[in-house]
Amino acid sequence: MTVKTASGRTIERNRPPASERAKSALWHGIMLLVLAIVLYPLLWLIAASIKGNADIISDTSLWPETVTWDHFAGAFDGLAGIPLWRFFWNSFVISALSVIGVTASCSITAYALARLRFPGRTAMFGVVIATLLLPWQVMLIPQYLIFSELEVTNTYFPLVIGKFLGLDAFFVFLYIQFMRGIPRELDQAAKIDGAGHFRVFFSILLPLLRPAIVTSSIFTFIWAWNDFMGPLIYLYDMEKFPLPRLLQAYSNTEGVTNWGGMMAMTLLSLVPVVLFFLVFQRFLIRGIATSGVKG
Amino acid sequence: MSASPPTTAESKPGAAGEAGAPPVRGPRGAAGRRSSGIRGGERLAGYTFMLPWLIGTAVLTIGPMAWSLYLSFTDYHLIRGGEWTGLTNYRAVFDDPMFFRTVRVTLMYVAVSVPIKLVASLFVAMLLSQRRRGMGFYRAAFYMPSLIAMSVGVALIWKALFSNDGVQDSIMSSFGWEGGGFLGNPSVSILMLVLLAVWSFGAPMVIFLAGLMQVPQQLYEAAEVDGAGKWRKFVHITLPMLSPVIFFNVLMETVGAFQLFGPAYIIGGEAGAPAWSTLFYTVRIYTLAFTDFRMGFASAYAWILVLAVGIVTIIMFRAAKQLVFYAGEDR
Numbered sequence: 001m002t003v004k005t006a007s008g009r010t011i012e013r014n015r016p017p018a019s020e021r022a023k024s025a026l027w028h029g030i031m032l033l034v035l036a037i038v039l040y041p042l043l044w045l046i047a048a049s050i051k052g053n054a055d056i057i058s059d060t061s062l063w064p065e066t067v068t069w070d071h072f073a074g075a076f077d078g079l080a081g082i083p084l085w086r087f088f089w090n091s092f093v094i095s096a097l098s099v100i101g102v103t104a105s106c107s108i109t110a111y112a113l114a115r116l117r118f119p120g121r122t123a124m125f126g127v128v129i130a131t132l133l134l135p136w137q138v139m140l141i142p143q144y145l146i147f148s149e150l151e152v153t154n155t156y157f158p159l160v161i162g163k164f165l166g167l168d169a170f171f172v173f174l175y176i177q178f179m180r181g182i183p184r185e186l187d188q189a190a191k192i193d194g195a196g197h198f199r200v201f202f203s204i205l206l207p208l209l210r211p212a213i214v215t216s217s218i219f220t221f222i223w224a225w226n227d228f229m230g231p232l233i234y235l236y237d238m239e240k241f242p243l244p245r246l247l248q249a250y251s252n253t254e255g256v257t258n259w260g261g262m263m264a265m266t267l268l269s270l271v272p273v274v275l276f277f278l279v280f281q282r283f284l285i286r287g288i289a290t291s292g293v294k295g
Numbered sequence: 296m297s298a299s300p301p302t303t304a305e306s307k308p309g310a311a312g313e314a315g316a317p318p319v320r321g322p323r324g325a326a327g328r329r330s331s332g333i334r335g336g337e338r339l340a341g342y343t344f345m346l347p348w349l350i351g352t353a354v355l356t357i358g359p360m361a362w363s364l365y366l367s368f369t370d371y372h373l374i375r376g377g378e379w380t381g382l383t384n385y386r387a388v389f390d391d392p393m394f395f396r397t398v399r400v401t402l403m404y405v406a407v408s409v410p411i412k413l414v415a416s417l418f419v420a421m422l423l424s425q426r427r428r429g430m431g432f433y434r435a436a437f438y439m440p441s442l443i444a445m446s447v448g449v450a451l452i453w454k455a456l457f458s459n460d461g462v463q464d465s466i467m468s469s470f471g472w473e474g475g476g477f478l479g480n481p482s483v484s485i486l487m488l489v490l491l492a493v494w495s496f497g498a499p500m501v502i503f504l505a506g507l508m509q510v511p512q513q514l515y516e517a518a519e520v521d522g523a524g525k526w527r528k529f530v531h532i533t534l535p536m537l538s539p540v541i542f543f544n545v546l547m548e549t550v551g552a553f554q555l556f557g558p559a560y561i562i563g564g565e566a567g568a569p570a571w572s573t574l575f576y577t578v579r580i581y582t583l584a585f586t587d588f589r590m591g592f593a594s595a596y597a598w599i600l601v602l603a604v605g606i607v608t609i610i611m612f613r614a615a616k617q618l619v620f621y622a623g624e625d626r
Contacts, residue, residue, distance in 0.1 A: 024427060031433050034419065038437060038494065044462065045452050058460045109348040118341030124348075131356060133550050135604050137580050138597040141366065141590045142359035165351025172348075197340035226446040228557040233585060244447040248561060251451055259455060266448040273443055281435045284442075285501050 042270075049264040056259045071260035075268055079250050080238055084268070091225055091242035091269075094156055098224035099217045101163030102171050106216065107209060109166040110175030111201050115187060125176075131169040144233060154237055159230045163220070171216045178212035179205065214283045222273050243269040366594040373588035384595035393571070393579060394596075400567065401576040403485060405552040408492035413544055416496040420503035421533075434504065437497045444495035450561035454478055457487050478562070481572035488573065491558055499544040506540035507533070535620040542615045546608065553604050556581065576600055 040062075048056045049071050051064040059065075078084040112118075113125050147158040166172060186208075187200050195203070228244040235241055238249065247269060251262055277284065342349075367384055371377030388394050419437060423430055443449050456462045459476040467474075474480045477487045514532050523531070534541075559567070559575040565582045567574025580600070584593035 027422070027425065027427060028429070030422065031429075035433065035436055038440060041449070041452050041456060041494070042440075044456065048455065057455060057458055058465065060462045060465050105347045105351075108344045112341045112344035116337050116341035116344065118338040118345075121341065124345065127352060127356075128348075131352075133546075133604070133608055134356075135550075135554050135597070135600050137554065137577055138363050138594075138601050139356060139359040140580075141584050141594055141597070142362035143355060144585075145362075145590075146354070146359070162351060162355055164347065165355065166348035167351045167355060197337065197344075201344070222442055226443065226557075228447050228560075229581075232560075232581075244557075247447045247451060251454075251561075262451060263455065266451050269448045270443055270446070273446075274439065277435075277439055277442055281438070285434065285438060 045263060045267055045270075049260065049267045051260065053258065053260045056263065068260075071258075071264035072268075074258065074261040075264040079246060079254065082239055084246075084265070086239065087241055087243050087246040088272075090240060091244075094159055094227075094231075094242055095221045095224040097156065097160040098163045099220045101160055101165075102168055102216055102220045103213055105164050105166035106168060106171040107175050107206070107213065108201070109172050110179060111205060113172070114176045114179040115184075115200075115205075116197065128169045128172050131167070132173065140233070147234065153234050154240065155234075156240075158234045159224075159227070163224075168220070171220065174216055175209065175212050178209060182208050211283060214280065218276060218280045218284055222276060225273060363594040363597060366591050367598050369591040370589075371591035371594075373590055377591050380591070384592050385599075387592065388595050388599060393574070396567075396571045397574050397576045397579045400485060400572065400574055401553065401555075404488055404492075404555065404575070405549060407485075408489040409545070409548045409552050411489065412493045412496050413499055413541075413548060415493055416498075416500035416544075417503050417537075417541075419496065420500045420507060423500075423504055424507040434501065438501055439497065441495035441497040444491055445555075445557050447557060447561055449491070450558040453487055453491055453558070454562060479569055481570035484563070484569055484572045487562060488555065488558060492552065492555075499548060502540055502544055503537070506537050510536040538619045539621060542611070542619045546611050549607060549611070550604055553600065553607075 043062050044060075047059075047062045047064050050067050050069065051059060052066045052068055055065065076084045078087060109128075113121060113128065143158070144153075147153050152158060162168070182205065186204055190200050190204050225242075226244065227242075228248070231242050231245045232248075235245060238246075241249065247262075247266060250265060254261060366377075368379060368381060369377040370380045370383070423434055423437075457477040458464070459479055461476050461478075464472075464476040474483060477483050510533065514536070515528055518528050518532060554577055555575055556577040559573055559578050560581070563569075563573030563575075563578070565578065565586060567578060576596070577600075580593050580596045583589050583596060
C-alpha cells in the first residue's frame, strides 16, 4: 500500500494520511458486511448439512450445536437404489458434451460472421442477435414433437444437439466480440502466403482464441450442469437423471422428511460449480465483462 | 413433418455456395476474375462454416417457431391430435382466469426485481471501482452467487430459509412479524423469487464495473476543478458515460426476468403455491403443454409471451435512442 502511494503523484509521503486509512477501513467494513449478507445462504447450507435434522430449519446460526455426518452418508446413497455418483456422472456427461459442442460450433459460426464476406451474412448476424432475446418457450413444444418423432426422448440427444449446431447465440456473440479484437492483418498475411480460409481459421485464429474458448467452456459447463428445464422435459428414467432432476425428485420424496439429506445432496451438487469458479474466475469475469461493454 | 425441414436446410446453403457463386461472377473481365475467384472461395467457406448453424436454425429455431405459430391456431393435444380452430385459443387465453394471475405474478416480478437488482449491482460496482486492495477478491465473491442462483439446489436452500420457523421467519418474528415464512404466505411469497434475483446481482455488477473502468478519469478531474460534488459527478458524468452499459443490462435482465422458470417451478410447483402467488407465465406454459398435453393452447400462451417481450424490447430500443449517450457523438 505504501509503495503504491509513494509511486503515485505524492512523492514526499510514505504512509497514506490518517483520513485515507480511515476511509479504506470504512470501505472494507462496508464490503465485508455486504459479503456476509450475500454469502449467508451458502454458509447456512454448509452448516445445515451437518446439523441434526431437528435443528436445520429453525436454527439461524452458522455454528451447529451437534455435528453429524449422517446426512452425507445418506446423500451418497442417492435415490431409489441408484447411488449419487451415477447422477454426478450423468451431469458430467451432459456438461462435457455441451462444452465440446459449443466450442466446435460457435467458434466456426463466429469466424464466418466476423471474418468472411458472403451474401446473407448481415441477416444471419441479425438472427443470432434476435435469438439472444427470443423467449425459448416458443420453440419448446415443436422441438419436443420433433425429438419424440425421432424417438430420441429419454436420451441426452435433445439436451446437447443445439450446442453442436451453434444455437447458443450468447457464445457466438462472445466469440465474435473476441475475434474483432484480433488484427485482420494476421489473416491477410496468412492469405498472401497462400493459406485458405480453413487454414487461417485453424492455424491462425484458433490458437489466439484460447481465452474465449476457456471462457465459453466454463460457462457452458456450469449452465449445462445447472440446467433443469431440458432434463425435466426430455428425461424420464431416473438412471439417466442429472443432478438437478435428482434434487427435484429427492425433494418430493425423501426430502420431505429428511432435510439434512437434501441439504447435503444440494451442497454436493454445488461443489463442482464453486470449485470450477474458484479455479477459473479470472476468465469468467473478463468474458462476461467483454460481452456487455463492447456490445 | 419433422423430416422435411432438415433436407431443405441442407440443400440450400450447399447450392448457394457451390453452384451460385462462380456463374454469377464469372462473365466479368479478366481483371475481375481473380478477385471474384477469391470471393467465390470466401462465399463457399462462409456457407461451409455456417452450415451447422444454418441447419440448427432452420430445424430447431425458425421451423419450430413457424410450427408453434400454426399450433396456436389449432386445438392440438399431444395424444388426441387436433384441428384448425382459428382464433379460439387466443380468445380462450383471455377468458382464462389463470392467464391474468400469471401475468400479474410475472409483471410484478419483472417490475420489482429488475430495478432492485440493477440498482444494487450498480451501487456495489461503484464501491468496487475505487481500485483498492482486495478488489479482485470482492468482485469474485459477489459474482459467484449469480452462477448458481437459478439452480435447483439454491431453490431448495431458499425453500428451507423461507419456510415457517425458518431463518427469515425467526429473524422477522423478533421484530414483530406475524406472517410466518414467505414460502407459505401468498401475499409475500413472490418476494422469495425477487430476493433470489437480487442475490444474483453479480452478473450485471461485473458488466457495470467494466463500464466504470472505461470512464476517462480526466472527466472527473475536470468536474472537480469546476467544483462539482459527488452527486453531480454521478448524474452528469457517470450515468451518461455508463448509459450504453445500463441499457444492455436493463434489456438483458428484463428479457431474462420474463422467462424465469426453474426456481419458480421448484418453489411454487405447477400450481404456483401458495394460492397461485408464484404461478409464473412460463410455469403455466410448461404445465399446459407437458402435464395437460394441451399443446395448441400452450402455443398460444407462448406466442403472447413472444409478442409481449418483443414489444418491451422495441420500447426499450426506442427509449435508448433518446437516453443512451455514445461517447464521440454530438449532443
